Amino acid sequence: MTDLNSWRARPAAQQPDWPDPAALEAAVAELRTFPPLVFAGECDALKARIADVAAGKAFLLQGGDCAETFDGVGADPLRNKLRTILQMSVVLTYAASMPVVKVGRIAGQYAKPRSKPTEVRNGVELPVYRGDAVNGFEFTPEARVPDPRRLVRTYHASAATLNLARAFCVGGEADLRQVHAWNTDFVRNSPVGERYERMARDIDRAIAFMHACGADPAEFRTVDFYASHEALLLDYEAALTRIDSRTGLPYDTSGHFLWIGERTRQLDGAHVEFARHIRNPIGVKLGPTATAEDALALIEALDPDREPGRLTFITRMGADKIRDVLPELVEKVTASGATVAWVCDPMHGNTFETPTGYKTRRFDDVLDEVAGFFEVHRELGTVPGGLHVELTGDDVTECVGGGHALEEADLTQRYETVCDPRLNRAQSLELAFLVAEMLHRA
Numbered sequence: 001m002t003d004l005n006s007w008r009a010r011p012a013a014q015q016p017d018w019p020d021p022a023a024l025e026a027a028v029a030e031l032r033t034f035p036p037l038v039f040a041g042e043c044d045a046l047k048a049r050i051a052d053v054a055a056g057k058a059f060l061l062q063g064g065d066c067a068e069t070f071d072g073v074g075a076d077p078l079r080n081k082l083r084t085i086l087q088m089s090v091v092l093t094y095a096a097s098m099p100v101v102k103v104g105r106i107a108g109q110y111a112k113p114r115s116k117p118t119e120v121r122n123g124v125e126l127p128v129y130r131g132d133a134v135n136g137f138e139f140t141p142e143a144r145v146p147d148p149r150r151l152v153r154t155y156h157a158s159a160a161t162l163n164l165a166r167a168f169c170v171g172g173e174a175d176l177r178q179v180h181a182w183n184t185d186f187v188r189n190s191p192v193g194e195r196y197e198r199m200a201r202d203i204d205r206a207i208a209f210m211h212a213c214g215a216d217p218a219e220f221r222t223v224d225f226y227a228s229h230e231a232l233l234l235d236y237e238a239a240l241t242r243i244d245s246r247t248g249l250p251y252d253t254s255g256h257f258l259w260i261g262e263r264t265r266q267l268d269g270a271h272v273e274f275a276r277h278i279r280n281p282i283g284v285k286l287g288p289t290a291t292a293e294d295a296l297a298l299i300e301a302l303d304p305d306r307e308p309g310r311l312t313f314i315t316r317m318g319a320d321k322i323r324d325v326l327p328e329l330v331e332k333v334t335a336s337g338a339t340v341a342w343v344c345d346p347m348h349g350n351t352f353e354t355p356t357g358y359k360t361r362r363f364d365d366v367l368d369e370v371a372g373f374f375e376v377h378r379e380l381g382t383v384p385g386g387l388h389v390e391l392t393g394d395d396v397t398e399c400v401g402g403g404h405a406l407e408e409a410d411l412t413q414r415y416e417t418v419c420d421p422r423l424n425r426a427q428s429l430e431l432a433f434l435v436a437e438m439l440h441r442a
């Protein structure tokens with residue numbers, strides 16, 4: 001019998017110090033009464049698609065904010081984000097000649113693991129911001145107190161976001177011709193667009209050809225879109241875990257795909273223990289200190305039955321390390337006979353702080369980590385399954401480089417993230433075109 005509470009006996013890293021246990025209990029009790037946000041059958045469908053990713057028959061694109069915010073719940077930011085992801089998907093679908101599985105860091109990405117418990121500004125030390133699910137971003141003692149009512153707001157913010165995302169994906173926003181037209185605009189207006197013109201024209205011809213042949217399937221007008229977030233706050237995730245009436249099995253219905261972060265993937269820790277018992281597809285982040293033994297033990301713990309699509313390793317090594325550390329992991333996992341989906345997060349190993357105190361990433365480092373990821377898999381004959389990126393559809397200035405050659409001095413213009421720096425719309429699309437070139441060569 002599955003023990004859905006076994007995680008409670010394990011050490012759980014990165015949990016807030018809720019000051020009022022009764023208030024936490026009340027919030028959790030309320031969450032338990034709410035309807036699921038996603039349906040178990042959808043999680044199974046995504047698992048089947050991730051099995052295709054692991055087998056080299058599909059490519060995964062997972063993207064969205066580092067941290068969503070309650071204030072950011074709105075039609076415009078969501079539309080821009082989804083458009084960006086869909087635009088990237090069209091380019092990648094064409095280049096890979098494979099379906100792209102679209103997964104958002106959207107509708108649930110409200111909790112953050114942090115490197116340090118406190119933050120100091122001008123000599124004042126306060127608890128660190130842990131995401132809107134926990135406390136407020138504002139630098140005041142009041143805002144930084146963890147408030148469990150925020151877990152209930154997290155549910156409602158996720159529900160509203162997911163509802164609109166689902167509508168966008170079937171209600172016309174996702175029409176292939178429309179999405180391609182936006183890409184054509186991007187290429188026309190980008191300072192480095194010339195480089196991508198040829199591919200955009202080729203896609204144009206492919207679409208025209210399909211239409212000339214009379215092809216107009218529903219897939220050209222709607223897309224499947226899945227929601228994911230880091231399963232960090234176990235009280236929240238456990239409260240939304242429900243028994244699927246079809247199968248009698250437990251699913252975490254807060255999102256389709258849940259991942260375990262680099263800071264919470266301890267084998268004997270509560271996060272792995274929690275994830276073992278839910279039937280969603282699961283991801284685990286692997287940073288540069290992860291060993292092949294860690295990876296094998298995680299497979300044993302999370303995918304003992306070697307279920308296709310169950311486990312995704314999201315590697316985030318850093319551009320300067322990926323070529324050294326990834327090969328051994330991939331080799332030993334492959335030699336063990338296990339099949340996982342390998343996905344590249346080229347963001348989290350490439351963060352640095354500018355002298356003026358902005359967390360940023362260089363576009364070239366992001367690109368180089370992706371290139372390293374493809375090189376390693378090509379060398380080993382294994383499958384580079386996809387990309388996991390922090391992005392927004394807005395014209396923010398958070399990462400440096402890219403076609404508009406953003407410099408450190410430009411970061412002040414529109415630095416809007418509450419946690420890690422995201423690729424802006426142009427940088428995201430450019431990344432897709434450059435990855436498309438890599439896929440073309442593969």
Ligand SMILES: O=C[C@H](O)[C@H](O)COP(=O)(O)O
Pocket residue numbers: 066112113114115116348419420
């Ligand atoms: O998104 C990932 C982590 O939460 C983030 O990188 C941690 O940032 P910090 O090092 O500023 O705490």
Ligand SMILES: C=C(OP(=O)(O)O)C(=O)O
Pocket residue numbers: 066113230260261262263285316348
């Ligand atoms: C916390 C994150 O990453 P990691 O666990 O890889 O540091 C993240 O994806 O925002």
Ligand SMILES: [Mn+2]
Pocket residue numbers: 066067348390419420
């Ligand atoms: Mn992040």
